[in-house]
Amino acid sequence: MTKRNVKDPEERKQELIDIASKLFEKYGYEKVSVRDILAEVNGAPGMFYYYFKSKEDIFLACMETYFDEKLKNKLDILQNKEIDYEERIKILRELIVKDIGQFTKKYNFSLNNSITDNSYRLWELTHYIGKFIDVYSEFIIEGIEDKKIENNMGIDRENVKSFAAFILYGAVGTIYTDSINKGENKTNSNGAFEVISELFPRLH
Known part of the structure; x- marks a missing residue:
């Protein structure tokens, strides 16, 4: 047999x-x-x-697998203090602009989809971004303490997570809008990181 x-x-x-x-x-x-x-x-x-x-359950699992494969390694890099801070800023930019942008294209964020269809995509996107807040908060504090970036907003360990969440969700919102809109309502997703750079000017 x-x-x-x-x-x-x-x-x-x-x-x-x-x-x-x-x-x-x-x-x-x-x-x-x-x-x-x-x-x-x-x-x-x-x-x-x-x-x-x-x-719906397997659809969410598919998106989570994408994030695990594409983005987790970059988060590990952000926490690696043996890598120059400036280099890690480049990794952060790629994470925010390139990888999340690719995710919205891969999973077809579009106004042509039904509300239910897009809701699953947006839920997973915002849910997973929430997992980055702690890592990004520590990255901001490190930059401030090591005099790599200016602190013009009075950020400390008590309020840094609020700033990190505001920045990450704001950036994702820009990329999301960029992905579903066309024409005059279309935004420039690269501008999301330019705003972050304005909030945290680098010290030279």
């Missing part, structure tokens, strides 16, 4: 996420069904619902 190839649960879960990511990227959230995902892996509904509660 041929031995059945049984995959590790985490391997099977990741396979479903990988397949779903490709389908969502190609066809959009609303045009992909759980049945479509299962057809790609020749799986039964019970297998899908063992790992995910719904299509």
